[in-house]
Amino acid sequence: MKALLLYPHFPQSFWSYDRFMKMAGLKTVIPPLGIITVAALLPKDWEIRFYDRNVQEETEADWEWCDLVILSAMLVQKPDFHALISKAIRKGKKVAVGGPYPTAVPQPAIDAGVQYMVLDEGEITIPMFLDAIARGEEKGIFRAAEKPDVSKSPLPRFDLLDLDAYFMMAIQFSRGCPFQCEFCDIITLYGRKPRTKEPSQTLAELQALYDLGWRGSLFIVDDNFIGNNRNVKRMLRELIPWMQERNFPFTFITEASVNLAEDDELLHLMSEAGFYAVFLGIETPDQDSLQVTQKFQNTRNPLIEACRKINQAGMLIYAGFILAFDGEKSGAGDRIQAFVEKTNIPQPMLGILQALPNTALWHRLKREERLLEGDGASKLGDQNNLMNFIPSRPVEEIAKEYVESFWKMYEPQNYLRRCFQQCLNIVPHPERKQNMHFPAGKGLGLVARLIWHQGIRRPEIRGQFWRQLWTLWRTQPQAVNLYLGLCAAGEHFWEYRVLARERLTEQLNFDPMTIEIDSTKSEPILLKVG
Numbered sequence: 226m227k228a229l230l231l232y233p234h235f236p237q238s239f240w241s242y243d244r245f246m247k248m249a250g251l252k253t254v255i256p257p258l259g260i261i262t263v264a265a266l267l268p269k270d271w272e273i274r275f276y277d278r279n280v281q282e283e284t285e286a287d288w289e290w291c292d293l294v295i296l297s298a299m300l301v302q303k304p305d306f307h308a309l310i311s312k313a314i315r316k317g318k319k320v321a322v323g324g325p326y327p328t329a330v331p332q333p334a335i336d337a338g339v340q341y342m343v344l345d346e347g348e349i350t351i352p353m354f355l356d357a358i359a360r361g362e363e364k365g366i367f368r369a370a371e372k373p374d375v376s377k378s379p380l381p382r383f384d385l386l387d388l389d390a391y392f393m394m395a396i397q398f399s400r401g402c403p404f405q406c407e408f409c410d411i412i413t414l415y416g417r418k419p420r421t422k423e424p425s426q427t428l429a430e431l432q433a434l435y436d437l438g439w440r441g442s443l444f445i446v447d448d449n450f451i452g453n454n455r456n457v458k459r460m461l462r463e464l465i466p467w468m469q470e471r472n473f474p475f476t477f478i479t480e481a482s483v484n485l486a487e488d489d490e491l492l493h494l495m496s497e498a499g500f501y502a503v504f505l506g507i508e509t510p511d512q513d514s515l516q517v518t519q520k521f522q523n524t525r526n527p528l529i530e531a532c533r534k535i536n537q538a539g540m541l542i543y544a545g546f547i548l549a550f551d552g553e554k555s556g557a558g559d560r561i562q563a564f565v566e567k568t569n570i571p572q573p574m575l576g577i578l579q580a581l582p583n584t585a586l587w588h589r590l591k592r593e594e595r596l597l598e599g600d601g602a603s604k605l606g607d608q609n610n611l612m613n614f615i616p617s618r619p620v621e622e623i624a625k626e627y628v629e630s631f632w633k634m635y636e637p638q639n640y641l642r643r644c645f646q647q648c649l650n651i652v653p654h655p656e657r658k659q660n661m662h663f664p665a666g667k668g669l670g671l672v673a674r675l676i677w678h679q680g681i682r683r684p685e686i687r688g689q690f691w692r693q694l695w696t697l698w699r700t701q702p703q704a705v706n707l708y709l710g711l712c713a714a715g716e717h718f719w720e721y722r723v724l725a726r727e728r729l730t731e732q733l734n735f736d737p738m739t740i741e742i743d744s745t746k747s748e749p750i751l752l753k754v755g
């Protein structure tokens with residue numbers, strides 16, 4: 226079998242870092258770990274060609290060559306995913322699809338003519354698909370009744386990647402999360418019992434990347450890295466000497482629940498292993514909203530204190546926030562802004578709540594007849610889409626708070642101030658730099674472009690940039706590299722906030738004459754929708 230594995234385009238989004246990628250001479254942020262794991266599950270005698278279309282597109286010769294097209298996609302990749310299906314069908318190629326989007330919402334791919342729906346987790350369903358192919362079956366839907374043992378998961382095909390195209394590499398240690406947040410589809414897709422790989426597996430994956438020549442940042446893509454507390458500590462205790470023996474070739478970033486701050490031993494182990502940052506799902510400082518959405522782990526201890534403890538352990542904080550929870554009171558956007566300013570989280574991801582298919586929220590809203598028409602996924606996948614349900618307060622009020630809050634948080638002076646203060650808040654490891662770890666050969670060019678854009682070209686932030694850099698150089702030199710990386714990322718967010726505002730106002734179908742203008746800013750902000 227000749228299989229063409231394709232990973233669809235990502236649109237411009239909060240996490241795409243488009244401007245940053247161009248400044249760094251890179252193509253995209255992280256590789257598609259799922260589909261290169263799929264590649265490892267395919268028969269050894271198959272011929273495989275793989276393209277991450279965010280790095281390089283396949284050729285017409287590749288389409289003519291293949292017998293089978295294999296696609297994996299998340300919800301945000303929906304447009305290119307369906308375009309690729311259509312092209313394959315037109316060319317008479319067999320198509321197999323999987324991944325989070327078709328698993329959650331399979332019908333659109335079925336309606337498009339896909340022959341093989343390889344859903345849920347591939348360790349179980351890919352062997353089912355391969356057996357069907359061997360029997361000569363022309364189509365099939367393959368689903369798993371249980372969750373696989375990820376300690377049997379194969380080593381991903383890192384060798385298929387163009388390592389020079391990515392900002393960081395990716396591995397996975399666990400799947401699933403023990404919590405019950407109503408809006409979250411992770412527990413729907415992967416369950417509430419976190420399943421982990423063996424420490425030896427993780428070290429083998431790291432060794433494979435090390436042997437391929439990767440040196441730099443590495444994203445552990447678990448949706449809650451600390452979901453299985455005992456096993457993650459086992460892994461970290463073996464990771465630390467492995468890193469020490471190789472002079473710390475990687476720095477790590479991951480996602481975790483806020484209760485990380487309650488475990489001093491875990492914080493220490495992560496610091497010793499080389500973790501420089503963690504993404505937290507804070508969602509909102511409003512305790513009532515946290516109770517409504519069943520995010521109880523965020524109500525046990527003060528959130529500001531939790532952020533302080535994680536900074537003291539040497540880790541930068543990224544965080545997600547959401548507007549439009551049921552029962553949310555007016556001014557939620559202002560309260561999120563205030564929290565961000567108190568904690569100096571540099572890159573708060575602010576989104577509007579979506580009822581993702583098959584989540585507890587989706588089912589509740591469906592019972593209450595509050596879901597809007599469609600499959601629940603027509604415009605989902607990015608952070609700046611209006612909710613796909615009837616909210617408990619006016620849509621216009623939520624949209625106004627979103628646009629105002631996002632715009633103000635990413636106003637250049639505010640953003641740079643938070644980057645600076647966050648770097649000061651971090652207590653660095655006594656023996657190592659606090660390092661974002663740019664890919665080899667990319668750092669100097671990025672810094673040169675950053676100095677041109679923020680240290681010379683922009684008079685409104687030029688002085689602030691140099692003052693803050695000089696202060697860090699004198700008082701916290703271990704964090705200078707981290708600060709420069711955060712500053713460079715600002716170039717993306719200053720473009721993206723304009724796009725976010727345009728997307729929201731377009732969805733509201735408002736009359737442009739009803740926009741009030743804030744004369745203190747260089748560009749108009751949506752202050753009121755009349």
